[in-house]
Amino acid sequence: MRLTIALGGNAILKPGQEGTAAEQMNNVYQSCLQIGELAALGHEIVITHGNGPQVGNILLQQAAANNIPALPLDFCGAQTQGFIGYMIQNSLLNVFKDKKINIHSTSVVTQVLVDQNDSAFDKPSKPVGPFFDKKHAQKQEREKGEKWIEDSGRGWRRVVPSPRPLKIMEKDLINDLIENNRIVIAAGGGGIPVVEKENELKGVEAVIDKDRAGCILAQNTASDFFLILTDVDNVMINYGTAEEEALGQISIKEIEKHLAEGQFGKGSMAPKVESAVKFVRDGGEKAVITSLNKVIDAVKGEAGTIIYKD
Ligand SMILES: Nc1ncnc2c1ncn2[C@@H]1O[C@H](COP(=O)(O)OP(=O)(O)O)[C@@H](O)[C@H]1O
Numbered sequence: 001m002r003l004t005i006a007l008g009g010n011a012i013l014k015p016g017q018e019g020t021a022a023e024q025m026n027n028v029y030q031s032c033l034q035i036g037e038l039a040a041l042g043h044e045i046v047i048t049h050g051n052g053p054q055v056g057n058i059l060l061q062q063a064a065a066n067n068i069p070a071l072p073l074d075f076c077g078a079q080t081q082g083f084i085g086y087m088i089q090n091s092l093l094n095v096f097k098d099k100k101i102n103i104h105s106t107s108v109v110t111q112v113l114v115d116q117n118d119s120a121f122d123k124p125s126k127p128v129g130p131f132f133d134k135k136h137a138q139k140q141e142r143e144k145g146e147k148w149i150e151d152s153g154r155g156w157r158r159v160v161p162s163p164r165p166l167k168i169m170e171k172d173l174i175n176d177l178i179e180n181n182r183i184v185i186a187a188g189g190g191g192i193p194v195v196e197k198e199n200e201l202k203g204v205e206a207v208i209d210k211d212r213a214g215c216i217l218a219q220n221t222a223s224d225f226f227l228i229l230t231d232v233d234n235v236m237i238n239y240g241t242a243e244e245e246a247l248g249q250i251s252i253k254e255i256e257k258h259l260a261e262g263q264f265g266k267g268s269m270a271p272k273v274e275s276a277v278k279f280v281r282d283g284g285e286k287a288v289i290t291s292l293n294k295v296i297d298a299v300k301g302e303a304g305t306i307i308y309k310d
């Protein structure tokens, strides 16, 4: 089976961790152990990954640097594709060497087309960087004109514009690599957002949601399964309350009812559910939202929130 796997940025850099290279490499290596198991079972694998924590850290590093020009958000996104891609390639090489699997992986610096008139440019919604307290968030809003939100009970985070992905510009190249038995890492961080202006592609300041771009990647690569891996085993209803309940196998109709009720975090779980639903509604076989630890069972249909056609 061909699987597109979307790795959450928060799984690569967990809330509360400092963000050292060693921490992130270790987290990625743990993810790649599971991906190695799937490759050993004979599955073809396409990978995308988040970059919210990482791109936010680059913005903080830039703000702390004197006399060095800050680079725009599309450049920061490209940087994260490079170093997160490196961590995945490095980890997969080490995992495959141990398992004696002869498959190579490569990262594709990927541009994703967005609409320059997307209303998201006026309404920042994508959380980036570490979690802070409310006081810090209010100070940044007051002094820097930034926008901050409370993120699913975990603390306050800066938000940036997150337009809808329309098209993966490197689609054909990605498919050529897959046909040549490569594990491709693409559309990292949702892809580098570009708009079409006077017949040219130009980068714009935004961070695309990687689950929405991941859905297009899964469709463009004719994947059977779209797996969204995050830090919870299941999507929940009444999340964070005493009545919290995990969703298992669920139809599009049922999960859309919960979506309409506002059961899923706006900048976190809601885009995952919408992306999973879109993949299945448009003809994909199955979409799963689960944690890394459950991925092997999820592929067998035995764990996670599995969305199927009504
Ligand atoms: N209804 C819900 N069920 C489960 N998790 C939810 C729900 N609503 C919001 N969340 C939050 O969504 C988070 C996962 O989204 P996010 O942090 O964006 O993940 P990632 O970085 O892995 O892509 C969970 O850690 C949880 O705090």
Ligand SMILES: NC(=O)OP(=O)(O)O
Binding pocket: 007, 008, 009, 010, 049, 050, 051, 052, 053, 127, 188, 189, 190, 207, 208, 209, 210, 211
């Ligand atoms: N770009 C993006 O969606 O990143 P996260 O998954 O880390 O939020």
